[in-house]
Amino acid sequence: MEQTFLMVKPDGVQRNLTGEIVNRFERKGFKLVGAKLMQISDELAKTHYGEHKDKPFFGELVDFITSGPVFAMIWEGENVITAARDMMGKTNPLEAAPGTIRGDFGMTVGKNIIHGSDSPESAEKEINLFFNDHEVFAYTKQD
Numbered sequence: 409m410e411q412t413f414l415m416v417k418p419d420g421v422q423r424n425l426t427g428e429i430v431n432r433f434e435r436k437g438f439k440l441v442g443a444k445l446m447q448i449s450d451e452l453a454k455t456h457y458g459e460h461k462d463k464p465f466f467g468e469l470v471d472f473i474t475s476g477p478v479f480a481m482i483w484e485g486e487n488v489i490t491a492a493r494d495m496m497g498k499t500n501p502l503e504a505a506p507g508t509i510r511g512d513f514g515m516t517v518g519k520n521i522i523h524g525s526d527s528p529e530s531a532e533k534e535i536n537l538f539f540n541d542h543e544v545f546a547y548t549k550q551d
């Protein structure tokens with residue numbers, strides 16, 4: 409079954425949006441198979457955001473994502489990568505549709521509350537980067 413990596417960013421944790429966000433994915437019907445509150449190191453931030461290393465906002469991005477705890481999650485379900493991105497809304501919260509997480513709660517592209525993998529390849533890479541095997545759970549969930 410498809411899995412994706414989602415992360416409530418430091419602004420989302422600070423604003424007490426973690427529960428709201430978990431609730432949305434639970435109510436949609438996806439299955440939570442891994443979750444933890446964690447502090448991202450400088451090294452992990454630079455690896456995770458490696459594709460943006462030449463962008464002018466790279467330093468700001470690394471400083472922000474390491475500024476406080478994040479809530480890292482693995483969600484499972486059919487088409488979960490695309491569905492989660494639809495539920496998150498566009499990267500720039502001012503362009504994100506109402507009803508999406510960023511559309512409902514965000515104001516700036518830097519502090520856009522949540523990160524989600526954008527492809528099966530990045531989902532696999534990000535899950536392995538943030539989680540050890542023993543932190544990922546296989547169990548039966550009732551529909």
Ligand code: CMP
Nearest residue numbers: 465468469499517518519520522523524
């Ligand atoms: P995310 O999906 O986590 O992946 C890359 C992040 O870069 C993106 O969310 C935004 O939060 C951030 N980002 C994109 N554009 C800018 C920008 N112009 N200034 C600051 N951060 C940005």
